[in-house]
Amino acid sequence: MNGAAHGIRPYLSYVYAYPHKTSYRPLPDRPALRELWTGEGRDALSLYLHIPFCEVRCGFCNLFTRIGAPGELTTRYLDALERQAVAVRDALGDEDPVRFAAAAFGGGTPTFLTAGELERLCDIAEKRMGADLRAVPLSVETSPATATADRLAVLAERGTTRLSIGVQSFVDEEARAAVRPQRRADVEAALGRIRETGVPVLNIDLIYGIDGQTEATWRHSLDAALAWHPEELYLYPLYVRPLTGLGRQDDAGGDAAWDEQRLRLYRQGRDHLLSHGYEQVSMRMFRRPGGQGTAPRGPDDHACQTDGMIGLGCGARSYTSGLHYSFDYAVDMRRIRTIIDDYTETADFTRAEVGRRIDGGEARRRHLLQSLLQAQGLEVAAYRDRFGGTPAEDFPDELAAFAGRGWLEESGGLLRLTPEGLAYSDALGPELFSPAVRDAMAAYEPK
Incomplete structure (x- = not known):
């Protein structure tokens, strides 16, 4: 029986990280980074550098980013990023070997920076943090307007293995409806420049559920993307969130017809990509088998969601086994500008300011979420080795409910979602949040 038959809404929340930043709070003890990283594994760290600038802000976007960078703001931001990198690397110490296994530049739009700034x-990343970008997977996000030849040349020369471009729609009218002004001709030109770099993995992001989008126009965008033979494709449902451009216009989130439209377009997109030989990695991610270099992986299964993550920049998170931490979080443009300005003026980056402690129960939930929302599922034996019990023992009610809805099955030592379970990932994920995290998120006041 599917979720709709149970009256369950399929699009509650995109669980790309747990716990969500809205559950973070100021840390009264402001722990020193050196203390936080003492005893943590440092031989396979992930490094994420956040650039909070875009040329425009799309109507659906609630990411931590601002439009433009007046004056010398990008220079001041990179100055602060370098100060933070020096402080963090010092906190890691040299008692044990420090090695980075993956790196990513995200935002915002990292290619908002000039070619010289990207250098x-x-x-x-390399000289201050010690990451060998040419020896590890490096993923970088870009946009049609900023994917210029000089910027891409820098990224390719410095070792980028994956370029992810947010296209969203190849139909100009749909792009405008999503408050993302762009012309298809410019998108195609940017894709051509990306392919010319020889970077092995091209990812194209598309969105379904845009006002005016139909099965025919969705198929048109899918085929336009497939013409570039991308190694990866992400299909995102449109969300209308508070304080975003579309959120201020109209909150369509409660529209059951819109839910049905998005489910219908999701299934169409999924089936179309599967018929073209792509494999489904998660609800959103599809990968072409045999493509060059399948790593680094995308946001849904990227190593940045595991412990041992170091984030640099005012919108980045860092993860130790016992604490997730970052800086203040906002969606409203004025508040974001203030946080960015404060970041550029920060001199002392030696302490964690905002975050959430992770106890054993939250670690179990996090592991379950990370694994279950991937098509390959969760290895029960690996879970038992790490936590001493089984998922069924730790989460009997939740897993029984999922199985009863036809979302979950277990075989061969794997606990995995059915195709219908994957379709309802954005409903299933939030049901696994702990009561404490739910309460903290509910108490958060959007700003």
Whole structure:
């Protein structure tokens, strides 16, 4: 029986990280980073550098980013990023070997930076943090307007293995409806420049559920993307969130017809990509088998969601086994600008300011979420080795409910979602949040 038959809404929340930043709070003890990283594994860290600038802010976007960078803001931001990198690397110490196994530049739009600024960004990752960008998977996000030849040349030369471009729609009218002004001709030109770099993995992001979108126009965008033979494709349902451009216009989130439209378009997109030989990695991610270099992986299964993550920049998170931490979080543009300005003026980056403690129960939930929302599922034996019990023992009510809805099955030592369970990932994920995290998120006041 599917979720609709149970009256369950399929699009509650995109669980790309747990716990969500809205559950973070100021840390009264402001723990020193050196203390936080003492005893943590440092031989396979992930590094994420956040650039909070875009040329425009799409109507659906609630990411931590601002439009433009007046004056010397990008220079001041990179100055602060370098100060933070020096402080963090010092906190890691040299008692044990420090090695980075993966790196990513995200945002915002990292390619908002000039070619020279991108060189400096790579230098910060390599010379200040010690990451060998040419020896590890490096993923970088870009946009049609900023994927210029000079910027892409820098990224390719510095070792980028994956370029992810947010296209969203190849139909100009749909792009405008999503408050993302762009022309298809410019999108195609940007894709051509990306392919010319020889970077092995191209990812294209598309969105379904846009006002005016139909099965025919959705198929048109899917085929336009497939013409570039991308190694990865992400299909995102449109969300209308508070304080975003579309959120201020109209909150369509309670529209059951819109839910049905998005489910219908999701299934169409999924089936179309599967018929073209792609494999489904998660609800959103599809990968072409045999494509060059399948790593680094995308946001749904990227190593940045595991412990041992170091984030640099005012919108980045860092993860130790016992604490997730970052800086203040906002969606409203004025508040974001204030946080960015405060970040650029920060001199002392030696302490964690905002975050959430992770106890054993939250670690179990996190592991379950990370694994279950991937098509390959959760290895019960690996879970038992790590936590001493089984998922069924730790989460009997939740897993029984999922199985009763036809979302979950177990075989061969794997606990995995059915195709219908994957379709309802954005309903299933939030049901696994702990009561404490739910309460903290509910108490958060959007800003």
